[in-house]
Amino acid sequence: MSTIDDLFAAGRPKSRQLYEQAATTFPAGVTHDTRHLEPFPIYVTHARGPRKWDVDGNEYIDYVSGHGSLLLGHSHPAVVEAVQQQMAKGTHFGACHELELAWGQLVKSLIPSAERVRFTSSGTEAGMMAVRLARAYNGRRKIVKFQGHFHGWSDQMMPAVNPPWDAPSSVGLLDETIATTVVLPANDLPLLERTLAGDRDISAVVLEADGASMGTVPLAPGFLQGVRRLTEHYGALMILDEVVSGFRYSPGGVQAVVGVKPDLTMLAKILAGGLPGGAVAGRADVLAPLEYKKEPGHQRMYHPGTFNANPISAAAGVAALRIVGTGEPHKTANASAGQLRKRLNEAIDERQASACVYGETSIIHTYIGPCERIGSCDRSLCTNDPARLKGMRAISGGLRRALLANGVDFIGAMALVSATHGPREVEETALAFAKTLDLLLAEGLAKRR
Numbered sequence: 266m267s268t269i270d271d272l273f274a275a276g277r278p279k280s281r282q283l284y285e286q287a288a289t290t291f292p293a294g295v296t297h298d299t300r301h302l303e304p305f306p307i308y309v310t311h312a313r314g315p316r317k318w319d320v321d322g323n324e325y326i327d328y329v330s331g332h333g334s335l336l337l338g339h340s341h342p343a344v345v346e347a348v349q350q351q352m353a354k355g356t357h358f359g360a361c362h363e364l365e366l367a368w369g370q371l372v373k374s375l376i377p378s379a380e381r382v383r384f385t386s387s388g389t390e391a392g393m394m395a396v397r398l399a400r401a402y403n404g405r406r407k408i409v410k411f412q413g414h415f416h417g418w419s420d421q422m423m424p425a426v427n428p429p430w431d432a433p434s435s436v437g438l439l440d441e442t443i444a445t446t447v448v449l450p451a452n453d454l455p456l457l458e459r460t461l462a463g464d465r466d467i468s469a470v471v472l473e474a475d476g477a478s479m480g481t482v483p484l485a486p487g488f489l490q491g492v493r494r495l496t497e498h499y500g501a502l503m504i505l506d507e508v509v510s511g512f513r514y515s516p517g518g519v520q521a522v523v524g525v526k527p528d529l530t531m532l533a534k535i536l537a538g539g540l541p542g543g544a545v546a547g548r549a550d551v552l553a554p555l556e557y558k559k560e561p562g563h564q565r566m567y568h569p570g571t572f573n574a575n576p577i578s579a580a581a582g583v584a585a586l587r588i589v590g591t592g593e594p595h596k597t598a599n600a601s602a603g604q605l606r607k608r609l610n611e612a613i614d615e616r617q618a619s620a621c622v623y624g625e626t627s628i629i630h631t632y633i634g635p636c637e638r639i640g641s642c643d644r645s646l647c648t649n650d651p652a653r654l655k656g657m658r659a660i661s662g663g664l665r666r667a668l669l670a671n672g673v674d675f676i677g678a679m680a681l682v683s684a685t686h687g688p689r690e691v692e693e694t695a696l697a698f699a700k701t702l703d704l705l706l707a708e709g710l711a712k713r714r
């Protein structure tokens with residue numbers, strides 16, 4: 266057994282026991298793919314601000330941040346109070362309620378392209394709805410998506426989530442469905458133009474606003490603007506996936522930063538303040554199939570959903586978005602993330618490790634692999650190859666175990682910083698990362714330049 270595995274397993278006997286039980290109840294023993302970790306994942310009892318604790322009493326600085334939903338940190342007092350009050354009043358009225366209206370109005374006021382909003386229960390559902398609305402709008406059948414971009418696990422969005430791009434990312438998909446998703450490399454506007462010009466059956470182009478997998482593969486400057494221009498020109502819709510970036514890059518998401526107005530925006534995560542929830546926001550005429558109109562020829566899109574805009578998620582969402590709207594959480598989270606990126610790159614340089622830490626706003630990515638600019642690294646990302654950047658999975662188990670053994674929880678090779686992560690968390694994480702790098706280098710999971 267390696268030192269990393271020993272260190273990880275030694276302090277976590279209860280987590281191991283629980284996992285052994287879970288493996289006989291859940292396939293793979295887990296309830297979300299990214300929680301899978303060899304030889305077992307940690308079981309968490311509670312969390313507060315930037316930290317969480319496991320069943321064995323270990324404390325962690327948490328960068329999973331509720332899979333990105335907790336920009337305000339765990340159990341923000343305003344969110345807790347709003348949810349507690351609502352619990353006492355009722356969790357589901359099976360009826361319209363004032364909180365859903367306040368929630369929708371907040372989305373409209375923050376997201377520049379949001380003329381209308383429809384709540385769903387998740388980001389995956391928001392993607393399903395956006396694609397169906399696009400098809401209903403222009404009567405075309407296909408979508409374009411980009412290599413490595415993730416838009417939830419619906420059939421049509423699944424192709425090319427992970428390399429190899431031409432193999433289905435999942436079993437159980439129909440060839441007929443996959444054939445309606447055209448996969449392209451991102452950042453190639455001439456290719457996108459040729460594709461849109463050559464296939465008038467493309468209904469929409471969908472992309473993560475910050476690049477594949479929360480910005481793991483950054484978008485080239487101007488690409489979003491190019492997608493906007495080309496979709497408009499060729500009569501396709503632009504669906505911007507801001508499930509992660511919405512409310513995180515700025516109160517109005519990436520679109521408010523770069524000044525691009527998509528036709529439809531997918532939202533979730535921070536939207537619901539750490540509770541389940543998603544939404545499609547966008548042009549009133551594109552969301553119009555959801556209207557009940559008596560006009561001849563009007564065809565409806567059917568959309569039920571037991572927990573759409575449920576009062577508990579709405580209460581949390583309203584409380585969170587009111588704070589998000591001030592822009593204050595972004596200042597703290599971005600400053601801590603910037604400082605952390607600097608400190609982690611220093612640890613890499615000190616060891617001359619072949620690695621790089623990068624990212625924007627409050628998102629941090631770790632790339633451990635071959636360096637392009639050996640000897641002249643300027644600490645910026647030197648490759649934009651999605652297969653290489655997303656290929657981090659091969660070592661991310663070792664990275665995650667080593668970080669956990671040192672009191673830090675990353676989501677794979679990624680860290681999502683909240684407004685509660687401050688200088689103390691930065692210092693402790695830098696130290697833990699340095700120890701982790703030493704372990705990875707010693708075990709050959711990372712190499713020197």
Ligand SMILES: Cc1ncc(COP(=O)(O)O)c(C=O)c1O
Nearest residue numbers: 387388389415416417508509533
């Ligand atoms: C960019 C992006 N889009 C869509 C989704 C799917 O959202 P959900 O997990 O709420 O279904 C995710 C989830 O991580 C995501 O990162």
